[in-house]
Amino acid sequence: YVWPSQTLDALESARWDQNGHNAVGFAGFVVPCDLALQGFHSGRANVADWVRTAYHDMATHNVEDGTGGLDASIRFSEETSRAENPGDGFRNTLVEVTSIGIAHVSIADKLAVATILAIENCGGPEIPFRGGRVDAGGPNTPGVPEPQQDLQSHIASFARQGFTPTEMIGLVACGHTFGGVEHAPFPGISPEMDDPNNTLSVSHFDTTFAHFDNNVATEYMSGTTQNPLVVGSNDTTNSDKRIFASDGNVTMKSFADSPELFASTCSNLFARMLNTVPRGVQLTDVITPLPVKPSKLQLTMSGNTLKMSGEVRFWNMVADPQRTVFMLLDDHAGGTRNVTLPAAGVSTATGGRYNAAWYTLVPQSSTSLALDAAAGVTGMRFVVDGKLEDQGGVGFAVQDGVVFSDTSCYTSNQEPFKWRMDVAVRNGLNPTRVYLTQIGSTDSTGREIAIEVDVPPPAMPVAVNVNYSIWSIDMTDGNFYNIEAEVDGRKLIGNDVFGYGATGLKACPTST
Ligand code: HEM
Numbered sequence: 163y164v165w166p167s168q169t170l171d172a173l174e175s176a177r178w179d180q181n182g183h184n185a186v187g188f189a190g191f192v193v194p195c196d197l198a199l200q201g202f203h204s205g206r207a208n209v210a211d212w213v214r215t216a217y218h219d220m221a222t223h224n225v226e227d228g229t230g231g232l233d234a235s236i237r238f239s240e241e242t243s244r245a246e247n248p249g250d251g252f253r254n255t256l257v258e259v260t261s262i263g264i265a266h267v268s269i270a271d272k273l274a275v276a277t278i279l280a281i282e283n284c285g286g287p288e289i290p291f292r293g294g295r296v297d298a299g300g301p302n303t304p305g306v307p308e309p310q311q312d313l314q315s316h317i318a319s320f321a322r323q324g325f326t327p328t329e330m331i332g333l334v335a336c337g338h339t340f341g342g343v344e345h346a347p348f349p350g351i352s353p354e355m356d357d358p359n360n361t362l363s364v365s366h367f368d369t370t371f372a373h374f375d376n377n378v379a380t381e382y383m384s385g386t387t388q389n390p391l392v393v394g395s396n397d398t399t400n401s402d403k404r405i406f407a408s409d410g411n412v413t414m415k416s417f418a419d420s421p422e423l424f425a426s427t428c429s430n431l432f433a434r435m436l437n438t439v440p441r442g443v444q445l446t447d448v449i450t451p452l453p454v455k456p457s458k459l460q461l462t463m464s465g466n467t468l469k470m471s472g473e474v475r476f477w478n479m480v481a482d483p484q485r486t487v488f489m490l491l492d493d494h495a496g497g498t499r500n501v502t503l504p505a506a507g508v509s510t511a512t513g514g515r516y517n518a519a520w521y522t523l524v525p526q527s528s529t530s531l532a533l534d535a536a537a538g539v540t541g542m543r544f545v546v547d548g549k550l551e552d553q554g555g556v557g558f559a560v561q562d563g564v565v566f567s568d569t570s571c572y573t574s575n576q577e578p579f580k581w582r583m584d585v586a587v588r589n590g591l592n593p594t595r596v597y598l599t600q601i602g603s604t605d606s607t608g609r610e611i612a613i614e615v616d617v618p619p620p621a622m623p624v625a626v627n628v629n630y631s632i633w634s635i636d637m638t639d640g641n642f643y644n645i646e647a648e649v650d651g652r653k654l655i656g657n658d659v660f661g662y663g664a665t666g667l668k669a670c671p672t673s674t
Pocket residue numbers: 206207209210211213214217248249250251307308309310316333334336337338340341342343344345347348401435
């Protein structure tokens with residue numbers, strides 16, 4: 163896709179900005195991979211909780227009527243209180259995954275991308291990610307398989323979810339490379355252990371419970387497995403034993419023989435699991451990393467100066483002090499300014515398989531790039547070691563039509579906050595509407611909802627400089643907002659988020 167796109171930019175960051183500079187934050191919960199909300203040595207691992215949560219959320223899917231699927235319905239207590247969903251893993255997963263605030267990304271997309279990140283950062287294969295999942299407004303029909311059910315019910319259950327008997331063996335083996343069965347919710351399967359290194363008495367499915375590998379298959383084939391759903395003392399609940407042996411061990415043997423086959427099969431099946439969504443939900447194309455991606459772009463009007471800041475990420479690039487990076491900044495007057503960009507940091511993704519180098523758009527030892535308000539800015543291009551990066555000729559468009567004005571100010575800096583948001587609107591733009599969209603507003607079920615606040619047009623134009631006029635609105639909250647406008651029926655999206663907490667918000671001058 164072409165930058166900028168509000169939704170795709172957010173999904174792309176969630177997917178690829180994993181570790182290091184500007185990391186979105188999911189990986190912080192699963193690196194190192196034995197991190198657990200219950201603590202080290204609990205026997206639990208967040209990575210295992212996340213994978214199981216994604217599966218239990220999806221497993222309500224019905225291919226016939228199109229209901230259920232990965233839609234974050236597992237967040238409803240009606241679902242977590244069902245006998246098919248025992249344990250605290252679902253709640254823990256949702257607390258962690260939803261603590262990462264990313265506007266325009268649904269809870270279900272967060273769960274999907276977090277599951278992918280967890281697997282990739284814990285030894286697993288790369289998994290293609292599509293976005294666009296829609297959060298359910300209520301619980302789905304029950305349908306998660308349970309260990310005491312017989313093989314025929316499990317085959318029927320996976321068929322209802324959209325998986326063949328062979329795919330069932332694969333998906334169970336792929337899932338059960340992580341984690342195990344905990345004593346508290348399953349006392350009949352997992353005995354009390356009194357082990358200081360496994361305080362919650364979790365009987366692990368294989369010897370590497372926080373790491374993706376084919377040990378779940380090699381240990382099963384060699385007969386050394388301690389998988390509690392294979393060698394449990396009560397044969398009724400040995401569901402993995404029945405499932406793994408259901409094709410005469412052909413599939414499990416192929417996994418034990420080839421770690422590569424296991425990894426590629428799991429990549430496919432995990433993607434299928436995560437892409438199983440209610441009928442009518444349209445997923446995006448696979449989100450691949452943009453080779454060059456501006457980020458955190460911010461424009462502020464300050465007198466006659468348009469202050470600009472932000473960063474740019476170059477994918478598949480390691481730090482190199484010899485490298486030269488320039489930004490070519492095009493303006494309304496037809497001019498181009500050449501700015502040398504300092505390095506800002508590096509990031510990695512998928513357990514270190516990819517690197518990215520970040521540069522700041524702000525010149526060395528300044529806090530912002532000062533532009534002449536009259537000339538403004540229309541777009542950016544970059545030159546890296548002499549090579550032009552301009553998205554195949556279209557450039558990286560920057561809108562300077564509606565920007566935050568530093569004449570914004572507060573009259574009360576204690577709750578309830580009282581402040582005035584000033585938006586500088588470029589003369590000649592003639593928007594039919596200027597409005598603010600509230601960031602992070604949710605309904606009673608946690609779903610993101612759009613709240614828009616109209617900024618009234620000024621009764622009398624208030625000039626901020628010869629090129630911009632102020633539109634103002636009095637605010638009484640501490641929320642953050644994005645500035646947007648409608649021009650000729652088109653949506654114009656501002657470049658950054660501002661709210662009461664905007665840096666440098668001043669006290670309003672007191673009138674005497
Ligand atoms: C017939 C199908 C399945 C049955 C009967 C089953 C059963 C179980 C049981 C009883 C547990 C223990 C949960 C706990 O201690 O709280 C468990 C854990 C787990 N399951 Fe499954 N499972 C099935 C399929 C799957 C699939 C398809 C996946 C994912 C692809 C999966 C992923 C996991 C993971 C990651 C854990 C570990 C959770 C943790 O350690 O916190 N399971 N499963």
